[in-house]
Amino acid sequence: MSPVVHATGVRMSYGDTQVLNGVDFAVAPGEVSCVIGPSGSGKSTFLRCVNGLEPVLGGSLRVLGEEVGYSLREGRYRPWSPKEFASFRRRIGMVFQRFNLFAHQSALENVACAPVHVLGLPAEQARRTAMDHLERVGLAEHAHKRPHQLSGGQQQRVAIARALAMSPELMLFDEPTSALDPELVDEVLEVMRGLAADGMTMVVVTHEIAFAREVGDRLTFFADGVVVESGPPAELVANPGHERTRAFLSSVLSQREKAG
Amino acid sequence: MRTEPFTGPSGERIPVVRTRRWGRLAAAAVAILVVGWLVYVMVVNPRLHWDKVAEYLFHDRILDGIWVTIEISVLATVLGLLLGVGMAILRLSHNPVLSGLATLYIWFFRGTPVLVQLIFWYNLAFLFPELVLKIPFTMIGVKWDTNEVMTGFTAAMLGLGLNLAAYFAETVRAGIQAVDKGQTEAAYALGMTPAKRMRVIVLPQALRIIIPPTGNEFISMLKTTSLVYVVAGHDLMTNASQIYKANNLIMELLIVASLWYMLMTAIATFLQSRLERRFGSDAVRLVRGGGRGARLLSKAAA
Numbered sequence: 001m002s003p004v005v006h007a008t009g010v011r012m013s014y015g016d017t018q019v020l021n022g023v024d025f026a027v028a029p030g031e032v033s034c035v036i037g038p039s040g041s042g043k044s045t046f047l048r049c050v051n052g053l054e055p056v057l058g059g060s061l062r063v064l065g066e067e068v069g070y071s072l073r074e075g076r077y078r079p080w081s082p083k084e085f086a087s088f089r090r091r092i093g094m095v096f097q098r099f100n101l102f103a104h105q106s107a108l109e110n111v112a113c114a115p116v117h118v119l120g121l122p123a124e125q126a127r128r129t130a131m132d133h134l135e136r137v138g139l140a141e142h143a144h145k146r147p148h149q150l151s152g153g154q155q156q157r158v159a160i161a162r163a164l165a166m167s168p169e170l171m172l173f174d175e176p177t178s179a180l181d182p183e184l185v186d187e188v189l190e191v192m193r194g195l196a197a198d199g200m201t202m203v204v205v206t207h208e209i210a211f212a213r214e215v216g217d218r219l220t221f222f223a224d225g226v227v228v229e230s231g232p233p234a235e236l237v238a239n240p241g242h243e244r245t246r247a248f249l250s251s252v253l254s255q256r257e258k259a260g
Numbered sequence: 261m262r263t264e265p266f267t268g269p270s271g272e273r274i275p276v277v278r279t280r281r282w283g284r285l286a287a288a289a290v291a292i293l294v295v296g297w298l299v300y301v302m303v304v305n306p307r308l309h310w311d312k313v314a315e316y317l318f319h320d321r322i323l324d325g326i327w328v329t330i331e332i333s334v335l336a337t338v339l340g341l342l343l344g345v346g347m348a349i350l351r352l353s354h355n356p357v358l359s360g361l362a363t364l365y366i367w368f369f370r371g372t373p374v375l376v377q378l379i380f381w382y383n384l385a386f387l388f389p390e391l392v393l394k395i396p397f398t399m400i401g402v403k404w405d406t407n408e409v410m411t412g413f414t415a416a417m418l419g420l421g422l423n424l425a426a427y428f429a430e431t432v433r434a435g436i437q438a439v440d441k442g443q444t445e446a447a448y449a450l451g452m453t454p455a456k457r458m459r460v461i462v463l464p465q466a467l468r469i470i471i472p473p474t475g476n477e478f479i480s481m482l483k484t485t486s487l488v489y490v491v492a493g494h495d496l497m498t499n500a501s502q503i504y505k506a507n508n509l510i511m512e513l514l515i516v517a518s519l520w521y522m523l524m525t526a527i528a529t530f531l532q533s534r535l536e537r538r539f540g541s542d543a544v545r546l547v548r549g550g551g552r553g554a555r556l557l558s559k560a561a562a
Contacts, residue, residue: 051449082453090451100442104465114450117460159446166450 002065004029004170004201005050009059012042012049012225019045021225022059027170027203027218032196034212034233035205037222038248043205044097046222047172050203051092052085064091064169090118093163097175099155101147107134107158108143111165118166126165133161137191153184157191164195171195173204209252213237221245312512316503317519325499326520328413332488332495333481335417340424340481341474347425348432349458362429369426375487377423382415382491412493420484424477431473435466471539475532482524486517496520 005027012020019042027033037043048054049061052068061068066088070077080088102110111130115121121129134140137157147155156176163171173192177185189211196202196215206212212219212233219233221244229241240246265273302308316322350362369377385406394401439462447457486497496517504513 053445053448085448086451086453086456088451089449092449094446094449096442096446096449098442100440100446102443102446102461102465103440104468113460114452117456118451162446162450 003027003062004031004064005033005203006062007046007059010046010049010056010061011058012045012054012056019225020049023222023225023227025220025227025230027201029201030199031217032200032202032204032215033218033220034216035203035220035222036207036209036212036248036252037228041222042225043222044174047174047203047205050170050172051089051094052080053094064088086118090166091169093160093166093168093171095156095159095163095171095173095176097178099147099152099159099179101155101158101162103147106144106146107139107150107161110147110158111162114162115165130161130165133165134158136164136194137161138187151184152180153187156180156188160188160191160195169201171200171202173202173206175205175207177206177208207252209237209249221248223248309509309512312509313515316509316513316516319503319516321499321503322496322516322520325494325496326524328493329482329485329495329497330524332413332416332420332485332493333478336420336424336485337474337478337481339417339421340428340477343421343425344428345432345463347429348436351429351433352436366426366429369423374419374423374484375490378415378419378487378491381418382410382412384410384415412488412491412498415491416485416488416493416495420481420488424481428474428477431477432466432470435470436462438469439465468539472532472536475528475535479525479528479532482528483521486521 003026005025007023007025010020010023010025011018021042023042023046025046035043035047045054049056049068050063056068067077068088069080069085071080071084072078101107102113105113108127108130111133112123112126115126115129116123131140131143134143137160139154139157139161142150142154142158147158150158160176176192177188180188185208189208192202192204192211193215204212204216216233218230219236220230221228221236221240221242223244228244229236236245237249240249261278262276265275268274303310347362347365350358351366353359353362388406391404391406391409392401393403436458443461443465444457447461452460485493485495488495489498489501492498500513500517504510
């Protein structure tokens with residue numbers, strides 16, 4: 001089967017600052033791919049390139065069978081229109097570190113918003129489906145609360161339900177538990193575990209090594225805008241091949257122990 | 261200040277002496293004397309005919325003028341708000357020509373006095389005797405006599421509305437930019453186009469930030485409409501001035517007009533405070549977004 005995400009030599013920069021220096025990365029259908037790395041290593045930027053929130057400036061990034069941002073016509077690559085970007089992103093769910101729930105809408109409206117305004121579903125039908133998705137993340141009884149009335153963990157679960165409401169073929173998680181108080185991390189990871197068990201293709205940028213080891217099919221270590229190494233999570237954690245990976249893992253794991 | 265007595269070592273009550281603030285009392289006395297004297301010389305002034313004020317307070321032409329003032333204020337504000345939102349969106353457009361034109365509009369209408377704009381619109385017929393709306397290169401369309409269309413009323417509405425739009429565009433732009441960037445990213449990630457993101461996600465939040473200050477715009481508009489008397493818009497000020505030009509009771513009619521303006525402002529202020537109560541706390545919450553700083557702020561506020 002062809003990969004859902006296939007990056008070869010992806011480069012990206014903010015002005016003069018090189019952020020991605022040739023990233024090679026692949027995700028197979030149904031795979032849960034976890035990404036770790038120090039802050040500023042480019043892992044979040046790469047994730048944002050995957051759904052076109054940041055432009056790729058070199059190399060090739062193929063996602064769901066398309067070269068992100070361009071279509072090949074008559075031997076030339078033509079940049080996408082905003083409409084083409086929109087219909088591409090429809091197929092990909094994204095969960096943000098800061099939740100980014102629509103602040104003027106209730107939890108239910110957040111989940112029903114895109115099905116109504118993007119897919120054009122009738123409002124009543126969208127609300128019913130939205131309720132099912134909230135049920136799935138265990139928040140049906142909070143459906144009418146606004147984001148500020150929910151805890152961080154609840155907000156992030158609404159955000160996951162909102163992404164799922166579009167029936168995505170691929171889910172991207174950008175440090176979904178980093179902004180949460182420690183006691184709220186597990187409820188979000190629990191929802192993600194369920195998704196993985198259902199066979200969802202997921203790319204998860206995270207600092208939760210335990211989650212990666214338990215749920216991930218593959219663990220990739222980013223540093224300085226490149227992939228340093230990648231492999232089955234248990235193997236990579238137990239036996240890192242590079243000094244940088246070892247240093248990063250030991251610092252993250254010791255922090256966990258201190259916190260625990 | 262404390263009024264409860266202290267308790268001494270053997271349980272006796274020791275009272276607290278009240279401080280006398282002589283400076284404060286003196287300042288208050290002087291202020292009351294000055295204001296009282298000003299009110300007194302106005303009220304007892306033999307040259308001011310209070311009976312005429314009472315007579316004209318509910319005069320038909322004054323009451324008619326009040327309605328026209330309210331009509332012009334409401335219509336000009338609505339025109340200003342709608343056009344202002346449009347201008348703000350153009351201003352924020354990535355298209356340099358559109359954003360440049362919006363900047364030019366804002367600069368032009370903020371840079372020229374409203375009085376000049378009112379007189380300009382009223383006299384539009386000097387430049388364009390006829391207004392024609394037709395499909396280019398055909399004979400299909402409609403035609404009006406400019407002097408019939410450009411009454412004092414329409415000139416007032418256009419002049420004040422277009423002027424307000426220029427000021428309001430800047431308010432709206434600030435409101436749009438105050439909405440957390442994460443909202444836009446989430447909208448894009450769900451497959452919204454830029455236009456849909458603006459309409460469904462950003463504007464509804466920006467408007468909650470913008471609505472409270474619009475109350476101020478409307479209150480200021482109520483009184484700015486008095487400028488309309490230069491183009492004979494038949495508003496409160498026009499009618500009051502026409503009456504005093506005939507009977508020379510200038511001060512009396514200015515007092516009549518002022519009383520009505522004060523009443524309208526008081527009502528508008530009351531409505532505005534209700535608007536602010538409805539949207540104010542929401543606005544603060546929206547600006548703070550969901551970030552780390554936001555959580556710190558809300559903790560500090562709690």
